[in-house]
Amino acid sequence: MPWISVDAGRWVADVELSLSVNGRSHPIDAEPGETLLHVLRERLGLTGAKEGCSEGECGACTVLVGGRPMDSCLLAVHSVAGSEITTIEGVGEPGGALSPLQEAMVRAGGVQCGFCTPGFVMTLTALLADQPNPAEDDIRRALAGNICRCTGYAQIVDAVLTIAGGGR
């Protein structure tokens, strides 16, 4: 049932919806305009997606919506209620093996401070699903929406190249 709450002096209605994240369904009472990133981090405890800029520039909050990488800080949670959402917590086995991409990111030195890393993994997971054998230019273009301030990008590109084509 929708319920009513006070928000900065205005009466607003929360909306009940069901959100599918990493194959699990979550009932949510979302505030109007609440972002997917806020729901993931504050309501579901999925803090792997990071809030770097809140304006869709840095890509640290990237998640997959129906398999496509999107900035979760820009998405109203209502708009993705019907879609399957994958976050970094849904990549690899929880507490177990890393995905081949994650493994390659670590080995190639694609991780430094690590704050942007979940976003990069999500963008590249989608790229590899779409295009299993990308060339360096394809990889760099795909990464245009993700900012890394530490690595200079070469190591991240290398991580993808080492596993491109499904091989090593």
Added chain:
Amino acid sequence: MSVIGTSTVRTDGSSKVRGDAVYTVDIGLPGMLHASLLRSPVAAGQITRLDPSKALESPEVWSVITAADAPSHRHGLIIGDQRILASRRVAFEGEPIAAIAAETPRAARAAAATIELAIDEEDPIVDLDLAVAEGARLVHPDWATFRPVGDDFPRQGNVAGELLSDPPGVDDAFARAPLVVEDEYRAGRQYQAYLEPKAVVAEYESGRYTIHVSHQFPFNVRDRLAAALAVRPSAIRVVGHHIGGGFGAKLDLGIEPHAALLARATGRSVKLVQDRTEDLITCPSRENGVVRIRSAVGADGTILAREIDVLMDAGAAAGDTPILCSLPLLLAGGAYKVGPTRVRARAVYTNTAPTGAFRGVSGTYLVFAVESHMDHIAAELGIDRRELRLRNLMEDGDRLRNGQELPDASILREAFTRVEEMTPWANTGLGTYRGVGISATVWLTNPMPGSAVLKLHEDGTLGVVTAATDNGSGAVTMGVIQIAAEQLGLHPDDVVVTMPDTDTAAYDAGSQGSRTTHIVGRAVEAAGAELRTKVLRTAGEMLEAAPEDLELVAGSVGVRGVPDSRIPLADVAKEATFSVGPLSGSGSYATILPGYDPSCASGMLFPAFPTPTYHVHLAEVEVDPVTGNVTILRYIVAQEVGRAINPDGVWGQIQGGVAQGLGYALYEGLQIGADGRYQQRTLESYRLPIAPDIPRVEVIILEHPDPAGPFGAKGVAEPPVVPVAAAVANAVADAVGAPITSIPITPNDVLDALERAAR
């Protein structure tokens, strides 16, 4: 097998790539409140009204603090010129005026918006030359009352710090020189733009504060916060968490005092996270500067004497800028012999956000100025640019302008040679709208102290207790761990390093100036030697062998050359623990400053370049004559590192440092309006380098092991950013046929230069 010189993977890589590494922004504590700051919307003025009563009406608001509730004394890194909350005057846009704690971040922000604030605006001081001009309005009319933290230093009015060096022979050389070359260079501000905005969680319990923060220098937070709150340092515990990038911006005190005061006022834990615009406009960015440089030159290209005058924008608080005034002295000649040099460097107060440390402090634009000036001299004389550099290059035993001897400066020549072997100078920069630039520098390894305790656990693994921080560089998660592992014959996976905690570990000067692998590595080496001695003593008793006949190999101890004799390290640890007690070793280290001439200058707060390293960069570019865009075709770095403990780690630091340098050279610039406010306020308008912009850097690692370093290692991570703007500017100038005198080099600058060249 030795793990030194091998590319082990960083130990926090797995948690970071899974997204389960905890940064300060991820922390939630039971009952935690959320804070927001009311900041000055204007750059300068008098507060005429400040009434927070409306904010307190919200049932979600727990506390509102203004200057009336905060310590009123001024604090600062080297001089007390900042207040936690502005009382009567504001001196920069973004200066905190009130702090609010509420149930949610949104409620805190909403409450901040209801505080009644009126400011009688003044015209801000923005321009550096006007700020130091006779009769300029003072940013801090009460500057003379500011108390230095240590010894006082030269300062006056809007000049927050000044270095002067006036050796004999300068005027003489200029009077006699066949050629005098003179230039002026300008550099903009650069935002560190770490991806994790500044954040803090504060707790207050039984008279002590606990501060959770992603900080490069937890002990500085402890000491600075103690001074700001007027409590003793031991009343503060700083707990470090994973750092989402810092690059120097997370070395000084930031928003910790505000969270601490709110935690004390409410009795609850308080979290304060900056939004991106707030972070950008208040960050201690790399200072903008003006460099005026003049050289007396012989016909053969010998530089007979030099004058250099530098204005460095400190913003509204001195921060570390008076310390950085020493850099123009240390880098006055760059990598070259320049004869007697007159230096004046001034840190200048303006009504702008206080500037601070950013990787390669001040060196980025000083080397840009020195190296662009070298190209100008070469052009005047008709000497090849590389040849001019080789003629003047420092050799073993040459001295910096502070009198410091560089016994191994000929590594510079080796670096030039190695770059030449990779790409012959004569074959580079050829073709229309293409150009090449080369630059060189000396850089330092920060000398400040560090420590480590190594403890052998009963399962044969090693614990390292240190307050060293890994800001992402891998200095702890690769370097320190490899050095510890090596000392005990262990695999790096069997070494665990604590996260920094000022209650647990002894003093450490944080991740700055590439110091961690060198300094903390040395401390670990010493601690490991002590622990090793104890291990061998116990093992000797167990094996009935002399300790000196034993070896530590792959997690076991045995008689050298007798593999059958080996017993697991775990057995030795257990035996010792339950007989003589657990085994541990401790070590500390700090670099003794190299000799220099203290009388060479006044106001010298950063007197020498300890543990110097040597660097040569080459950039090949192409400019688009229609759009003005610059493409980096090729980028080469020859860097001396002492010894590469982890070659992939070195390679990675060079890639990332060059990327930041390319951003600085070509894209990034915080422009300040006449109103004292930044014109770039988001990551949309502040243009950071992205993957398609940045080439794969070609890396030449030069190794000259340093007897003082752990296994020969010197500092690595800071300097790759330093010579980049210089190499790129010279390459662009070569491509367009006209000098480049300011950075960043925007497309408009390129088009203007093309026009000038065509005239």
